[in-house]
Every structure is written in C-alpha cells, then in structure tokens.
Amino acid sequence: MSEENKGPGKTIIGLECHVQLDTKSKLFCGCPTTAEEPNSACCEICLGFPGSKPVLNRKALDYALRVALALNCEINREFFFSRKTYFYPDMSKNFQITQYEIPVGKGGHIILSSGKKIRIDRVHIEEDPAALVHSEGLDASRYTKVDYNRSGIPLIEVVTAPDLSSPQEARDFLDQLTTVLHYLGVFDLQNGTLKVDSNLSIEGNERAEVKNITGKRSVEKALAYEEVRQKGLVKKGVHMKRETRAFNEQTSTTRSMRSKESEADYGYIFDPDLPTFELSDSHLEEIRGNLPELHGIKAERFMKQYAIDEYTAQVLSANPVLGDLFEDVSKKVDARFAAKFLSRELLAIINYNNLSLATAGLDPAEISALLEMLLKGEVSERNAKQALIKYALEKIPPAKYIEEQGLKKDLDTDQIEDAVDVVLKEQEKAVADFKAGGQKALNFLVGQVMRKTKGKVEAREIQSILEKKLGA
Amino acid sequence: MAKQAIDKKLLLGVAKNARLNLSEKEITEFLPQLSEILESFGKLDELDVSKEKPSFQPIATKNVFREDKVEKCLSQKDALSNTKHKKDGYFLGPKVV
Amino acid sequence: MVSSIAEFVKQVRMEKMDVLEHTAQIFDEIESNSELNHFNVVAKEQAMQQANEIAAGIKIGRHEGKLLGVPISVKDCVCVKGMESRAGSKILSGYKPTFNATVIEKVLVEGAIIIGKTAQDEFGFGTFGTNANIGFEAPKNPLDQDRACGGSSAGSAGFTALTKFTHASIAQSTGGSIASPASFCGVAGFTPTYGLVSRYGLIDYGNSLDKIGTIGKTVEDASLLLGIISGHDPQDSTSLEERFEEKGEAKKIGIVKELFEKSDDKVSKECKKALGKLEAKGFELKEISLPLNSEYGIAAYYLISMTEASTNLARFCGMRYGLHKELEGHFDEYFSSVRSDGFGTEAKRRVLLGTFARMSGFRDAYYLRAMKTRTKLINEFKNAFKEVDVLAHPTMPVIAPKFSEIEKLTPMQNYAMDLCTVPANLAGLPHISVRAGEVNKMPVGLMLTAGHLRENILSSIALEVEGAQ
Ligand SMILES: [Mg+2]
C-alpha cells in the first residue's frame, strides 16, 4: 500500500476535567460559593490582597477524596499544595494554588457504557480563577471586566490517560463522570460548571490541546471538529505541530492560540503558606465507608432485584434521586410498572420543564398512591400524567388533584356508551368520513368522546366501543 | 548542578517569564551581578543531598483546616476600594485578546 | 531615662503619666527628625484620636491593657487597616488594607497606640535599609547619620534607638531583618520561633522564613511585646498551636567558632568580652562548630527566599491595588509595564533570580537543592543543641557601615553580610540581638539563638548581657 492510500490513523483523546465542588464556602476562605452581585462574595484571601493567607476547607478535601475513591484511585497518604505561577487578569495572586508533585489520587479508572475501561492518571485539588466578562462595544477593546466571586471556588481536576478514541467516547466519559460526581453529592448538576482541556491527536502525529471548553456538549463538538480537521491535514501529508487551540462556541470551531497565550513556564514551588497533609487510616476509612452505591453497580442490582431491562435500569440509576424514588415506590407498587412509568413519564416531565429531581421534592408516597390508582384503573393514563405534571410543577398532591378536578374514573359502561352515542349523533360528517375509509376521522371521534368524559376513560377503550358501533 | 552561565538570552527569557521589561542599562548591570551570584550559589553542589528530604518549612505544621462555613466577606465597595480600575461593580483588567 | 513599657503603663494607670501629652511629644520628635527617614507613614491624626479615647477611658477607670497608651510603631510590611501599607515599595502605593494583621489586633486590644509605619528595604530585600524604592530615602542611623540603620527593619530599630519616649516596634525578619538593625542601632531585637507569631496580615517576602518579631529599647520591652503578639492563629496555617516554654534553665552557651572567625576582629572581641562576663556569672562556655551553616547558609537562604519571593511578588500588577497605570495594551504589556516601574532594582534582581531558580530545567538544581540543603542545616543545629542550650556569636560581622562603604559592595558581597543571621532564620530558631559593647562608638550586637520555642531562656540570658553593659 502506498503512503497516499493509507488512511489517517486512530484518534487518540485525553481529557483534563475541572469540576467545581459543591461546598458552601471557598477552598481557602469563608466566602460563599454563590452570589448575586459581582465581587460581592470576596475577601482579602480570594482577592489575593497582600498579607492574606489561605486555610484549607476540610470539606473540599473530603469531597476530593470521595471522588478519587469512587474513581478507583490510589490515595496518596501524604500530600501538599503547590503554587503554579502565571500571569492572567483572572488570577488574583498570579499563581494558582494547586497540586503538582503529589495529587490526592492517582491511577484510577472509569468504565464507559460500552464496557471500555478508561484510565485516570490523577485527581487533584485546585482553586478556580475569577470570571472574565467581556463586555460588548467600543470599551471591549480596551479592558476586561473581572468578577472575583468565582475566585477560590474549589475544583478537582480529573486527568485521563489518552484512552478515548472518539468524541462520542469522550462524551460518554463525561456523562459517566458527572453521574458519579452527582452520586457522591459533590457536584451541583444544575449550577456547577465543568471545564475541560482536551487533547486530541491522530496516531503517529503531534497532538493539539483545546483549552477551557465549558460543558459536555461543547467538548464533544470541539473534539468532532478537531478530529475532522486533523484527519484532513494528516491525509494531505501536513506535518502536525503541537499547539494549543481555543474553542469558539458560536461556530463550533477551534482556532490556534497565539504562542504568547500557550507558552508558559509555571515554575512550580511548594506553597509555603500551607501545611502538609497526612491522611490517617481512620479518616480514609470513614470516607470509604460513606461512599454511596455507584450507578453501574446499582443498575446491575436493579436488573436482578426487580427484573427490569438493562436500559431502564440504567436510566433509573443514572440519577441517585430517581433510583431512590423508584425503590421507595416499588415497595408498594409493582416494580416493573413503576420502573416504566418513572423512567418514561416522570423523566419526560422533569426534562421537558427543566426541573431537577434533586430539588423537585417528590414524595414517594404520593407517587405510589397515583400509580396504585392507575393500576386499579381508577384513573386514566392521560389524567394520571396531568396530575403528575401538576405535582412536579405546583406541588399539588396527585390524589388530591384528581379528587378535586373530578378526574376519577366514575363512569360505568352504559354511561360511556351514552357519551359515544351523543358524539356519533353530533359528528355526522366525521362518521361519514370514517366510513369512507378515513382513519383520521376515527381519532377525531375518540378525542371528542374523551372530551365529553373529561379524559377519565382510556382512549383505547373508547376506540373499541366506537369501532364496534360503527361496525368497523 | 549544571553550572548555569547566565547570558543575555537567558536573562531576557527569565525577565519575560517574570513580566519585567529590562532596559539596556539594567541588562548591562544585572548580567555580571547575576553571574556572580549564581556562581556563588553553585557552592551548594559541594554537598551531597541525594538522601535528604526537602525542608519546605522550618517547622512543619500538619493537617490545618477550616470548616466549610460561610463567613463574612468584604462589601463590593470595600473589595474595590483599592483600585481605580473599576466599573459596574467589576474590577477592570487589561485586555486578554 | 526612658521608662520601660511596664513602668510606663503603671504610671498611666495611676494617672501620673499623661497619654495625650506623651503621644503628642513623640510626634514632635518624629517630625523634628524626619530627615532620618525612619517612617513611611506618620499616623499622627489617627494616633492622637486613639490617645484621646484612651485618656478618656482612663478617667472613667478603664485601666486594662498591657500596652495602655504605649506608642507602637509598625514595620511597613505589616498591614494596618486603612493605613497605607507598602512594604517599602512604590508598587504598593496607595494600598490601604481592608483588614488588620493579627498582631495589630493583639496590640490594639492591649491599648497600644499605632504611631505609623516604619521604613524598610523594599519588601525586606536588604541588609542595611538602603534598598529603599523610589519615593523613599534610606533611613539613617541616629548614632551616626553617615551610617546605615541596618535592614530590613531599619526604621523600627532606628527610631527605637532615637526616641526619648517609651516605645517599641513591631518588626519582621526573613533572614535577619530584626537582628541586623537592632545590632547596628544598639537596641534589642527579638525574632521568635517560626510560627509562634501569626503572619496573617504580613506582606510576604519568603513565607517559609518570615517571622514577625519585636524591637525595643531593652530586652524587657522587646520580650514584653513579643509575649503579647505571639499565640496560635487559625487564620495562619503555619501558626503553631504551642506557646513558648514558660520556664527553662540555660547553663551552657555555645560559642560558634566559624561565625567569630568570619567577623571583624574588633566586633568578635567585644562579643567575647560580653560572654566572658556571663562566664563569670556561672554560665558554662563551650566552643561549637557549625561548618555547614556558616559555609552554605547564605546560598541556601537566598535561593529559598528569592524563589518564594518571586511568586509572592507576582500578584503586583496594577489591577486590584497599589500602583496603577492607564489600562493600555495586552495584559502582558500592561503587567510588565507596571511591574517594571513599580519595583526597585533589588526587587527586580531577586524576582529574576527567584524566577530562574524555579523554572523547569533549573528548579531541581537550584530550588529543590536549596530545600534539601536546608534539611542538613537544620540537623546541624539539632546536634548543636544536644550539647549546649544557647548559641552565641556576633549578630553582624561588622558595625553599622557608612553609606559610602555600602555603595561599593556588589550584590553578592552585600548578601554575604548576612552570614551570621541567616542560619537561625533558615531553621526557624528564635534569636535575640542584644547590645554587647561598642567599636568606634558604634554598638556591637551579640546574637543568642535557642531551640524552637525556647524564647524564655533567650530573654533571661540577654537580660544578663544587657545588665553587664
Ligand atoms: Mg488545572
């Protein structure tokens, strides 16, 4: 095979993921991690004022240890913090306190949904820089606005080995990672940010690093763009050089950064304002003992224990709140029925309305009551869904809603048949259309009957009465 | 320790990394001074420290923490009180692109 | 005769001493000696207001406070809320801290009056007080104005020697910045164990070396003030939980052979004489050798302190406080422009060397090697303290030099002058410099060093030395 005919090699991807830890206060000071106004959650420490000194937030360390353990890392029993010095307007001290020589965790892994194992090189703790706000207009060319509210929020950085082989795998990795973090209760899926530096290369060539990509979807897009770009260049025989690139959200493309932005000698030193840390056996065991059952293991257990399919088990276990809800509801209601209803209907309502299960405050007892009514045929699926929407959005208990709105199925067969007869009389045209072979007309007639019966009756029941009466 | 002769190129590289613009006069003044100093620091090569652990602090404290509690922070006004580069509650910094 | 702090406070309580008048007088003295450049900030208005409050309190029987009405000056690098705190650097022009250093809180609680910020070498980068940045002049030695005060706590020692009133100063040492000026000005300079006094609010030089300490007219005053400012502080992660030992007996004094040999003969002789008097009082003298510390201390100290300093000084870039320029250009250009204008020559030299020593390719050979060397130097002290309780040697190898002499030194020759003070500082050991004699009518300081947290035995021996003068 000649050189030209040989296609470009495999795609090789490694990720450095920065995740904000969901603590109340910052990594080295007591400022809150949320704020309304710019620069209103800052003190001399996170602003880097001369004379201030850092003190480590115990919870941030515990959270980092949880993550490292959950990602199957080996824990370093003795570690310290370093100063990574570089100049940038978002840096309050022009050095970042991070871990360099000895991270809290090393040598872990994550299993992708395909079963592929992705190695994790290290998990370390560091502080978030401030947020730069680039204002529009003329002024924008002269300065950058800086908000130090974010400065000093605890981050963990999770660094993978170059084991990922496609943008889709990278996305799957990030999904698995955020699920673990959410499970551990250390990451706020709604408000916490995930920032990724991604390295992609085509086998046998130098890699390009795309820095500072926010969000999982953007990472996938940036990598997809890089993969196509690099493969194209390699095909043309262009010699790839190692470089740092930036991602443009608007265009989903990457561009080369000026060498000035990427070239740095961080000159790491031990941070002499902080002590060294030594983990005791008991401290580590306490954290290990409090680790929750993680989603992979939970999904397997769901499949066995409740005899549900793999897909549904995975959906239910992807979110710890949903998993718990399912298990609680299953104590009263048939598990397979509950699994289906929760994984489809409830999740659809939550996602469609941009709600979070963690904050929706759904009571398993209320949901169980609803599902029991549904199973007993006391309420139609349609009205059950309607009641669930009301519950999720307005916290009105479903049983109460059904009662108050008179949505209970309280019609006997005669009453339903009467309603059908009325409709058939009223809708002569539709009846004629149906008889002429119009299936649409049948759906219309079903809808009309449902209206008359306030949706209390299942559509399929109405349809079968209609079909019988129309001699279809 | 590889003896490091400091030349103009290295000096300018270090100065760039430290965000210092050096005048010609400063370069001329610093070059021989820094060479003399570094040569003198090279004295440390005489000692075998291969078995020593670094003493990053003279007395090492261990496991010092604060609890995850929100404490009082500065008002926005106080946070911005030491700079004249401010607008709409933001610090203003030089442009990055 | 100036009364000691303890005596002064007693007088104040008995209303035999007028705090307002005393405070006003000390400001008259500061103003009439302004050409000695001991102060970067003279906080007269603020101090007089404080004095008023204290005087009013005394009238209604508020007598608490170990420093009731005592004028305290503060080295410029220690943050005082609302008071311009520049650490002697132009780059911190206009910086008014939004908070008090822990030591300031401690002295205020005891009724001290903060009279101003004392002059220093920029960020502590100096042995003589002559590395004053643009806008500052080198402080002059009150005993001979052609001579330096010593550094970097130059103004603290200079003014303590000069004043005719009760006063002590909060000073700071990284590699000898309390002992050096105390020695040159003939006052007592007390540098505590690393971590005994909180560094919260101290504008950093080399964090693993920096200690806040005290300078007083006498050992008694310096010790009293040190007792007040020491103690654990949860805001400083390197602050020690322990206090210094309450009691302790010291019998054996080690005479550090190499440091006597390397000092000026006349200076060594004066120190030996003072030690001879101690021997006569029953102390046992023993020659001790510290070959590693006296040979490698300077290099290890300068590498460590410069490396740490180069990261500490990174934050100064004209954005959040201090020197500002018009916001122009790319951030690299703006930061470089502010830093090039704001730092003085010695600061630039140390930032360059410190940056170099931690750059990849060099950090193992310079930064890490220095840190490992430090381990050897600390161990040498540990062994020495198995044989003696206290080590003694000249604080400085010379008497206060003339400005004209200092000008002739190359930076390396200048650094070498710290030979006697850096070892104890590298090891975080408490030490005191006490006046032990004089050469050419200029004071000679004897430096006494003890093991960690043995400040009390230093006080008691230094008192003996002082008493024998
Ligand atoms: Mg990072």
Ligand SMILES: [Zn+2]
């Ligand atoms: Zn803060």
